[in-house]
Amino acid sequence: MDRDQAKQKLIDSGLVIGNAGLDDFTRGHISVRDPADPNLFFMKPHSRGLDEITMDNIVTCDLSGEKVAGSARRHSEVFIHSEIFMARPDVNAVLHAHPKHAIALSVAGYPLRFWSLPSTEFADGIGMFEQTRDLIRTPELGAAVAVALGKRRAVLLRNHGIVIAGRTLEECIVLAITLENACEIQLMVHNAGAADAPEIPMDQVESLHAKLKVPEQYEVNFDYLVRRARRAAGPA
Numbered sequence: 001m002d003r004d005q006a007k008q009k010l011i012d013s014g015l016v017i018g019n020a021g022l023d024d025f026t027r028g029h030i031s032v033r034d035p036a037d038p039n040l041f042f043m044k045p046h047s048r049g050l051d052e053i054t055m056d057n058i059v060t061c062d063l064s065g066e067k068v069a070g071s072a073r074r075h076s077e078v079f080i081h082s083e084i085f086m087a088r089p090d091v092n093a094v095l096h097a098h099p100k101h102a103i104a105l106s107v108a109g110y111p112l113r114f115w116s117l118p119s120t121e122f123a124d125g126i127g128m129f130e131q132t133r134d135l136i137r138t139p140e141l142g143a144a145v146a147v148a149l150g151k152r153r154a155v156l157l158r159n160h161g162i163v164i165a166g167r168t169l170e171e172c173i174v175l176a177i178t179l180e181n182a183c184e185i186q187l188m189v190h191n192a193g194a195a196d197a198p199e200i201p202m203d204q205v206e207s208l209h210a211k212l213k214v215p216e217q218y219e220v221n222f223d224y225l226v227r228r229a230r231r232a233a234g235p236a
């Protein structure tokens with residue numbers, strides 16, 4: 001993958017997240033590591049919706065969070081991205097968003113329960129960040145989010161939103177939607193008064209997890225979501 005391909009995938013990712021209803025006005029942001037330089041990453045600009053990323057408004061930042069290229073404004077929460085890229089060489093894509101059901105689960109303080117197939121994507125569990133409910137506007141807070149994430153794929157910022165760390169943008173986007181689905185189903189179970197319902201046995205959680213986390217699965221599903229989002233957007 002070259003730089004332009006990575007940027008195009010970032011544009012498509014924003015379109016998919018918007019189409020999936022995981023956007024919140026112009027808030028939330030997504031980034032992908034520069035395939036030509038692991039110390040740089042491309043990121044959605046401030047003041048634009050996730051579905052408004054273009055080749056011209058993408059900003060390039062380094063691992064200290066400084067903008068090194070691009071004329072658009074940089075998100076003040078860039079440190080979520082820079083600090084995770086620094087802490088996790090295996091991660092090449094980061095998303096921060098405000099999906100309603102994930103936020104509600106974080107408010108309730110419920111641990112993720114293995115009640116659905118989407119939940120098994122997160123067989124390793126999800127982190128919980130509680131140091132602040134305010135914005136992540138310093139390298140120190142960004143580093144604390146990376147610690148709360150640990151080696152996992154997702155962390156809830158309590159009362160605030162989600163952060164997803166993917167090996168690829170495809171994985172990152174599919175995981176964000178999957179986490180929201182898992183949280184919605186879990187809340188429905190709680191609302192039904194069925195919190196005593198048995199979870200999927202752990203050996204089957206592991207088995208399902210192994211089947212889901214194949215890179216090809218994310219690519220196939222991401223490509224489908226891009227086609228669907230482009231159809232919904234209509235002719236350019």
Ligand SMILES: [Zn+2]
Nearest residue numbers: 028097160161
């Ligand atoms: Zn936020």
